[in-house]
Amino acid sequence: MTSDDRFGQAAALIARGLAVVPLPPGGRVPEPGWQRLATRNPEVLPELLAGDRNIGVGCRASGAVVLDLDVKGAVEGRAVLAALADRLGEPWPETLTVDTPSGGCHLYFRVPADCTIGSSSGGTTALGHGIDVRGPGRRGGGYVVGPGSIVGGIPYVISHDVPLARLPGWIADRLTTA
Template sequence: MSAVPGARTVVRRGLAVFPLPAGGRVPARGWQRLATRDEAALPELLADGRNVGVSCRASGVVALDLDVHGADGQAVLAELAARLGEPWPETLTVATPSGGRHLYFAAPDGCTTGSVSGGRTALGPGIDVRGPGLRSGGYLVGPGSIVGGGRYAVERDVPVATLPGWIAVRLPCRPRGVMTS
């Protein structure tokens, strides 16, 4: 089954995509130059069963990767939101094969953040951040991709919301030109 329908969904939400190897999640060198929002290019870009990646830099997004192995990132984020009296973020959401979630947010104006893994943000364990960075930026495996027999799928097809302030203040968000990632 092709990753094109899932890629089409995120492209229509303003995200830029690029090819990943069939069954894989690690891009080839130069993937950043292939990122596109051109829906007509998707069938060729994702031919031969290729997976789809979403470029955070080309898309202008910060994404939260809520893991469920080890610490449960979804529970950690829900607990933080409840403690602060904030609602669960209503934004484009992709379910991962492991039961995790990818939440996409528009990066705040004049601010950038690099990618941070291993719960090293003030958001807590089980929450990885993929950001636009200053050079190549981070990426996530996109919907329609199949890795290890499991499929990434759009779970909540809603507009990409602006990164909520209660999340942004907990990220290493700095004015452009300050970060090195």
């Protein structure tokens, strides 16, 4: 992926109202203080993403919650979320979806400015095994690796290009009572 492609991906995220942050080239973990760099200003992208930096999305600055549906061993986050939705009689969430190098995906959702859903991962979240949550939290919030980034030679790619949906109540209820 060229620098122009990455800038285009980052600009498209900003156009969706998401705030981007720089991640190291080929990496997933931002430098300390990354929250101060979160921006919705496309004019700073050439400087922000210089040196083939990857793209992160800051959840607090974006007003977003992202579900990271992992694939780890026998646990498949998509299947866990699909089973929960089916058990509750709810439809699969129709929202921006980004496929990840592991074979999983990120589901992006809008949340109100006063949302304090925190980030959680590893083990079981309130939604089940294989589902990590990145949210605004109470302070700095979480982040995810954004589309246009490359980790281990494999890109993060938008697979369902639709607007961000509002976080469904059946998901929000589980995350706010956890």
